[in-house]
Amino acid sequence: MKICLIAEGSYPYITGGVSSWIHAIVNQMPEHEFIIFAIGASRSQKGQFKYKLPANVKEVKEMFLDSYLEEEGIWGKRFRLTDVQKQSLQALLGEKLDMDWSGLFDMLRSPKFRNAADFLTSKDFFDLLEELCAKHYPLVPFTEMFWTVRSMILPLLLTIREDIPEADMYHSVSTGYAGVVGSLAKHLYNKPFILTEHGIYSREREEEIIKADWVKGYFKDLWIEYFYRLSSCAYEAADQVVTLFRRNKEIQIELGCDAGKIDIIPNGVNVDDYMSIRAQTTDGKLRIGAIIRVVPIKDIKTMLQSFAVIKRELPETEFYVMGPYEEDKQYYEECLQLQAALELKDVHFTGAVRILDYMGMMDLFMLTSISEGQPLAILEGMAGAKPFVATNVGSCKELLSGMDDGLGEAGLIAPVMHYEKLAMAAIQLGKDRQLREKMGRNAYERVKRFYRQEDVIKNYRRLYQKVGGEQ
Structure with a gap:
């Protein structure tokens, strides 16, 4: 079977997390051929792969969301939109109306448009925008609305006009633009479409937009609703939706996904790979590690503030932030500046490393x-039998506390962005080696029972056969 895996902002440009998951799926299913449809943020990423691609990857199709910067349209044309087309575009811009994605796909891929920008410089688009301004934004200058909406939807229009490789099945690993590509592929080729959500894409974009300086306050709702619309496209088109844990399934249903489509397949690790790394150091120092990308959503700044509190209480502590920092260099520089302002010593930003080489040194891990x-x-x-301190997001509490499995706690949970409570939890573990070792044993046993990589592959192999049939 030829499967097109569609990834946004991850594989093969970024390591860890979803990218590691994709790489494992492809590597461990040699019986299938894969096409990688890679959606990157910037054209500067072109060809900059962080992974050696497995032999069964037959093609990498790259597209970049900043390509809209090259688009120029012809001003003032009229394309005679139908009422249904107008309604779908109004829905895309935030109106509470039904949306016909199939019709929108056909319209925007029509040869009557020279490029995506032609529509955004048309009289039809100006009419829609004038109506939106009059109804919802009467005090906002029209030019400001025009350039805001243009920057918002032009990447989507470019995505819809992109050439889609033919495959036997399409599998998007998020909603958003990746979900739209999967939905479009199903529309074009009438092939099965699977959606896997690791995190809830629309909720993550909402959190980013609420805090973003680049979006003015009166446009935040517009942007947020736009990303929820993209998610609804994928939920509607997908033949099967996979999520990782129960709470995510509940959120997907709240957002309009048909509950009958949703399966839960947890993540997993190869437990045997970690058998040899349990040795503790004996120099009297406490070492706290973080396996993490240095990007805002991981909140490294709160982590550094918690490190400063820990260091005052346990001055012999060392900290290791293990993960790439090239993805958002400005944020990385801000983290270094915060570290300097806190006069915080013994923090090591290792960059991307082989985690197994460091894990035996660590006494506990943090995730903020x-x-x-x-x-x-x-x-x-x-899997390395290490206890964790983590924020109460996603399935962190479920992983560390279990679901009535009788195994006991594998770490401590603290509120999001609460550096003092994160620090107090780490200090509690740092002062109690017996507690750390007990939680580490609980952690290892829970992973060994419920989160094995071979189960992930077995479940996806079965899912591919069920949805795609024997090819």
Whole structure:
């Protein structure tokens, strides 16, 4: 079977998390051929793969969301939109109306448009925008509304006009633009479409937009509703939706996904890979690690503030932030500046490393994310029999506390962005080696029973056969 895996902002440009999951799926299913449809943020990423692609990857199709910067349209044309087309575009811009994605796909891929920008410089679009301004934004200058909406939807229009490789099945690993591509492929080729959500994409975008300086306050709702619309496209089109844990399934249903479509397949790790890394250091120092990308959603700044509190109480502590920092260099520089302002010593930003080489040194791990799905970082630490301090996001509490499995706690949970409570939890574990070892044993046993990589592959192999049939 030829499967097109559609990934946004991850594989093969970024390591860890969803990218590691994709790489494992492809590597461990040699009986299938894969096409990678990679959606990147910037054209500067072109060809900059962080993974050696397995032999069964037959093609990598790259597209970049900043390509809209090259688009120029012809001003003032009229394309005679139908009432249904107008309604779908109004829904895309936030109106509470039904949306015909199939009709929108056909319209925007029509040869009557030279490129995506032609529509955004048409009289039809101006009419829609004038109506939107008059109804919802009467005090906002029209030019400001025009350039805001243009930057919002032009990447989507470019995505819809992209060439889609033919395959036997399409599998998007998020909603958003990846979900739209999967929905479009199903529309074009009438092939099965699977959606896997690791985190809830629309909720994550909402959190980012609420805090973003680049979106003015009166446009935040417009952007947020736009991303929820993209998610609804994938939920509607998908033949099967997979999520990682029960709470995510509940959120998907709240957002309009048909409950009958949803399966739960947890993440997993190869437990045997971690058998040899349990040795503790004996130099008297406490070492706290974080398996994490240095990006805002992981909230490294709160982690550094918690480190400063821990260091005052346990001055012999060392901290290791293990993960790539090239993805958002500005944020990384801000983290270094915060570290300097806190006069915080013994923090090591290692960059991307082989985690197994460091894990035996660590006494405990931390995760301070403001949003997560089911973090592979926690599963990796648990497989190494290490306790965790984590924020109460995604399935972190479920992983560390279990679901009435009788195994006991594998770590401590603290509120999001509460550096003092995160620090107090780490200090509690740092002062009690017996507690750390007990929680580490619980962690290892939970992963061994419920979160094994071979089960992930077995479940997806079965799902591919069920949805795609024998090819």
